[in-house]
Amino acid sequence: MQKLNNIYPKESIFCYTKCTMKKIWIILTTLAIAVVATMSVTTVDAAKPNYIITTDATYPPFDFQDSSNQYTGIDQEILKTIAKREGFTYTLKPMSFNAATQSVTSGQADGIIAGMSITDERKAVFDFGTPYYKSGIAWAVKKGSNIKSLNDLKGKTVALKTGTAGADYALSIQKKYGFKVTYFNDSDTLYNDVINDNTQATFGDLPVLQYSIKNGTKLKVMNADSPYESGWYGFAVKKGQNKQLLTSFNKGYASIKKDGTYDKIIKKYLGAPASDFTGKKSDNTSLLGILKANDSAFMRGLWQTLLLTILGIVLASVWGIILGIMGVSQNSVVRGISTTLIYIFRGLPLMVLAFFIYIGLPGVIGAKIPAFTAGLITLILNEGAYTGAFVRGGFEAVDKGQMEAARSLGFTYNRSMRKVIMPQGLKIMVPSFINQFIITLKDTSILSAIGILELTQTGTLIVSRNSQGFRVWAIVAVIYLVVITLLTLLSNWVEKRTRA
């Protein structure tokens, strides 16, 4: 119950006074500006060139995270050594292999080192540096499987990693041997799929498969001595771009090859047991051990998830309310714009929108868009469209008589909306808002696809190192549930207050 003498309930969260409304707007706008400002400021050492290098960090022994969640592996050590010798710095952006190659071709990243085979097709869009590792394609089955030859694959399903040379090879012989294929974005999920017998075989790079098997993956390589299409790995830049980077890489590579550093690196990773890099067994095989060994990585991932969620919720709500208000405008053009924007961005899958903004758009506008910004824009557009739809619906759900009564007193349409319809509509919408907040939190996980190191991507990287899918994903799931529970409690509290 409101106080006497007070026409404007100041206590309520959806306050109707001009001043409180203004205050909220000021806070939101300041927040938004602050975010945009922080995102656009990236500290760059002007003296040395700084490159953005992308990789697929689920690819041991070439690219993976070690027990302290640092990126390591043959590729990473080669790159680090070369950068030091040649005097350039770089920012590493790990993502799925497929997204990684695309982010180079779209200009979002300058170079890629990801155990990437040099093929004629790739040469059409990439310039490769000096080939640095000889590899070939092998196929593997579950240990103890009764598949003996490629002929036994008839009617079976083969697991492939999207965009890899192994996948290309498998497709080239698919007709001949009559198998089906299914695709994965990270190696570990793929291996587990074969081990769990959901799929019966996989094609991949021989050293990667061997390394993984050596470290306990229960697979068996079928052609260790005669890999198909043996070829070389290469560091790559977009065709015709970043010539200086490529030159530096080649020069540095020649130097580490010459003085034996290269051989030492190879030996370090192929000769040593994986536990040297991935940590003690106890750190990897118990829930508590995993949690302790990766606590800072989980915290960083959680922080990114929270940051995306909070900014996403606030900005998408603002945008959604704007769309909703436009949707009940008297002007049919404004209404049409709102309907169209809602239609487009509600219709697009979140991941498609993320790829479009992060990988598609930079090629057209000729400027890089940081992954976090791209992810946030994706959330605002997508979640904002959903919000806009239920905001418009909420306004329309307010009894028509309320509008007539306000108009009959001499209120303009806009004043009637602001003073009478919107406050009631917003109250109707509170449950929808809460629902949308929870969806936003969950949707941030999809943004791992463009390499944002949030909670889900953090989990992917840890699993690729310790192969403890069940335990790691259980931890990640529990963290999400805890956050969602807190968000729900907060929302319920807010909802109760608006009802009072």
Add this chain to the structure above:
Amino acid sequence: MSEAQTNVKVHVDKVNKSYGSNHVLRDISLDIKQNEVVVMIGPSGSGKSTFLRMLNQLETPDNGTIVVDGYDLSDKKTDINKVRENIGMVFQNFNLFNNYTVLENIMLAPVELGKMDKDKAEKKARELLETVGLAEKADVSVNSLSGGQKQRIAIARALAMEPDIMLFDEPTSALDPEMVGDVLDVMKDLADSGMTMIIVTHEMGFAKQVADRVVFFESGKIQESGEPEQVFAAPKNARLKEFLGKVMHA
């Protein structure tokens, strides 16, 4: 109201309105003088509510002229919001603002539209609450009121703008029978105070008692109009006779 001035408050000339093929108003012409209380009766769907809602432009006519308070409503230059400030309206379903308390409902328009400052509006609102007999309900939520109470608050809300004309669209139709009397009493007091009132109602007793003129609508036309004694005691129109036969002996 025999001393009613000849000053015309509402002038309606040859107004037509159709919804698709449904011709709800046909060539309606009517003048209403200041201080006059006009009660409109007729079967449902006869067009009387549509006619009433045209007087403050909640409905727009297809053609014809409506002049209220000297403002031609069909003139694009007329600021309808200004005109509406002088026309109070009471709805069948009350339409109190659910997001405000009783007092806030009454104060909202005068304060928002700059007619009064907050203190004056509140003083006015409390006086009106006194008038409609609900002073103790000032600070409750509108949803806790009975229908009869809601309608009396709605009348107070309309009166807060100090209008010259009051429109009532079946103000007692949604009420439980025992609530009707309270609302009609308030309306009767208002009529006695000299307010120009146009009322759509099925309360024939009230019409007899309060109306200066009774207008009978049927099939989108004014079939008969006159003083209540004449209309109720000696109806000429056959349809009016039939209608009265039904409602008076129900």
